Amino acid sequence: MSRVLQWLDDRVGWSMLREFLSHKTVPMHRYSVFYYLGGMTLFFFLVQVCTGVLLMLYYRPSADEAFESIEFLVTTVPFGWLVRSIHAWSANLMVFFAFLHLASVYFLKSYRAPRELTWITGALVFFLILGFGFSGYLLPWNQLSFFATKVGTDIAGVVPVIGEWMLRFLRGGDRVTGATLSRFYGWHVAILPAITTVLLLAHLVLVQVKGMSVPANVEEESRRRSPMKFFPHFALRDLSGWIFALGVLAALAAMMPWELGEKADAFAPAYANIRPEWYYVFMFQTLKLVPGGEVLGIEYEAIPILLFGLAGLLLLLVPFLDRRHGRGWTIAGLLGLAFVIVMTCWGYGTLVPLYIVFLTALLLALFAFITRAPEAR
Amino acid sequence: MEAYPVPERRRFINWFLGTSFGALALSVLYPLVRFLSPPRIPEPGTAQIEAGSADDPVFREKGFKIVRFGADPVIVVRAAENDFRALSATCTHLDCIVGFQKERNRIWCNCHGGAYDLTGRNIAGPPPRPLTAFKVNLVPKSGSAPTVVVSKA
Numbered sequence: 156m157s158r159v160l161q162w163l164d165d166r167v168g169w170s171m172l173r174e175f176l177s178h179k180t181v182p183m184h185r186y187s188v189f190y191y192l193g194g195m196t197l198f199f200f201l202v203q204v205c206t207g208v209l210l211m212l213y214y215r216p217s218a219d220e221a222f223e224s225i226e227f228l229v230t231t232v233p234f235g236w237l238v239r240s241i242h243a244w245s246a247n248l249m250v251f252f253a254f255l256h257l258a259s260v261y262f263l264k265s266y267r268a269p270r271e272l273t274w275i276t277g278a279l280v281f282f283l284i285l286g287f288g289f290s291g292y293l294l295p296w297n298q299l300s301f302f303a304t305k306v307g308t309d310i311a312g313v314v315p316v317i318g319e320w321m322l323r324f325l326r327g328g329d330r331v332t333g334a335t336l337s338r339f340y341g342w343h344v345a346i347l348p349a350i351t352t353v354l355l356l357a358h359l360v361l362v363q364v365k366g367m368s369v370p371a372n373v374e375e376e377s378r379r380r381s382p383m384k385f386f387p388h389f390a391l392r393d394l395s396g397w398i399f400a401l402g403v404l405a406a407l408a409a410m411m412p413w414e415l416g417e418k419a420d421a422f423a424p425a426y427a428n429i430r431p432e433w434y435y436v437f438m439f440q441t442l443k444l445v446p447g448g449e450v451l452g453i454e455y456e457a458i459p460i461l462l463f464g465l466a467g468l469l470l471l472l473v474p475f476l477d478r479r480h481g482r483g484w485t486i487a488g489l490l491g492l493a494f495v496i497v498m499t500c501w502g503y504g505t506l507v508p509l510y511i512v513f514l515t516a517l518l519l520a521l522f523a524f525i526t527r528a529p530e531a532r
Numbered sequence: 533m534e535a536y537p538v539p540e541r542r543r544f545i546n547w548f549l550g551t552s553f554g555a556l557a558l559s560v561l562y563p564l565v566r567f568l569s570p571p572r573i574p575e576p577g578t579a580q581i582e583a584g585s586a587d588d589p590v591f592r593e594k595g596f597k598i599v600r601f602g603a604d605p606v607i608v609v610r611a612a613e614n615d616f617r618a619l620s621a622t623c624t625h626l627d628c629i630v631g632f633q634k635e636r637n638r639i640w641c642n643c644h645g646g647a648y649d650l651t652g653r654n655i656a657g658p659p660p661r662p663l664t665a666f667k668v669n670l671v672p673k674s675g676s677a678p679t680v681v682v683s684k685a
Contacts, residue, residue, distance in 0.1 A: 306643060323569060424598065424621070424629045445658055447659045455660065456660065
């Protein structure tokens with residue numbers, strides 16, 4: 156065995172990688188638990204790749220066959236329902252953890268120099284994840300996905316000057332039709348994965364090159380405590396989290412299989428209480444509240460849409476805008492977060508989203524406690 | 533290190549190479565952008581369509597029907613006995629398809645809560661513009677109820 160490994164090493168030269176891994180450490184301080192969030196997002200991404208490839212074996216991307224092919228998948232193909240359910244649940248959990256990862260990095264200001272590019276590649280991957288969510292949503296070709304895509308692409312059309320071009324570019328024509336389905340399929344399974352893979356690799360390489368950021372207010376604590384070796388100590392803790400996540404995923408998929416709904420019909424009214432996925436609900440609720448009207452040739456609905464776009468741009472460029480690392484950006488971030496939570500609760504007409512925030516904080520605290528570094532002897 | 537002045541000939545060749553690569557990039561990008569923009573396909577014009585019989589049970593039960601007018605949905609509402617209205621069924625807010633609320637006698641969009649009256653005027657919620665109105669004719673049919681015919685206003 157060792158001779159085989161040696162033979163391979165002479166040709167591949169991976170001992171360099173082993174050498175690197177053996178030196179990699181993770182700083183220890185009271186916020187160390189947040190270092191697990193990126194890895195958790197990566198886990199769900201890998202689940203998406205595996206289940207997505209499986210779904211491609213049965214899925215047929217056309218307006219006449221898409222819905223039926225998924226119906227066949229979930230009713231007849233052995234474990235088809237499970238693969239689809241895991242794909243749908245994991246997608247949601249991936250968005251959730253990508254958001255947690257982004258929020259923690261934002262509030263700990265880990266985007267400070269020299270990690271600006273790590274932030275930018277990460278923020279771009281986050282937007283791509285939302286793009287995956289949006290494009291994948293249409294693929295079952297059901298009523299919900301049909302209207303979500305009509306609204307979502309129409310929102311792009313509201314943007315001044317380039318709006319109409321964007322709308323037609325997204326839809327592959329003037330209306331949401333089978334042409335849109337082909338396009339979204341192409342984006343979902345080829346274009347977005349290709350771009351994401353490149354950006355994600357760049358993101359991960361940058362994290363290795365620059366190491367983990369230590370928040371300014373715990374630098375002292377991190378100097379006092381000895382860092383954790385990445386391999387095996389941190390990696391094993393990562394792994395335990397992943398196994399727990401896989402269990403949660405299996406339980407959700409088995410107990411709450413993802414619904415398929417009714418086939419899309421371009422000549423039926425939107426049904427009552429139609430709502431987008433939870434991560435778009437805050438925008439949806441905002442759009443509901445803005446009355447019809449026009450000011451300076453801009454329709455009122457364009458204003459929140461442009462503001463959301465601007466907020467996304469500010470988020471992307473925050474490492475270059477937040478020069479003095481003051482409280483301003485933290486307060487702005489907290490206000491933005493409060494807005495998202497309040498609007499989401501309003502959109503659902505329940506406080507459950509707020510409970511989920513508390514539950515997540517509790518889970519993170521529990522995970523921090525379980526995975527804490529042993530006291531130095 | 534001393535900075536050498538770039539010799540004249542080298543600068544010329546660099547400029548030549550740079551513009552060649554620029555032209556090459558453009559000759560790839562232009563078709564790519566054009567390829568990604570879907571072509572406009574002329575659609576056969578639709579002048580009028582039949583929306584079925586005036587005593588269609590769907591009209592009696594739900595009070596409305598959504599019919600194809602070319603590639604677009606049109607909502608036909610039975611406002612009263614022998615009083616039909618036809619409007620574009622595409623919400624002017626964000627492109628959803630509207631329905632009719634019989635009990636409140638208004639056109640309603642379930643997506644973002646937009647409301648229109650039976651002339652298509654936007655009366656509440658986010659819609660910025662009224663729904664386009666279509667003309668309705670009741671064409672008599674011997675031996676049964678008249679046919680509802682929808683045409684461009």
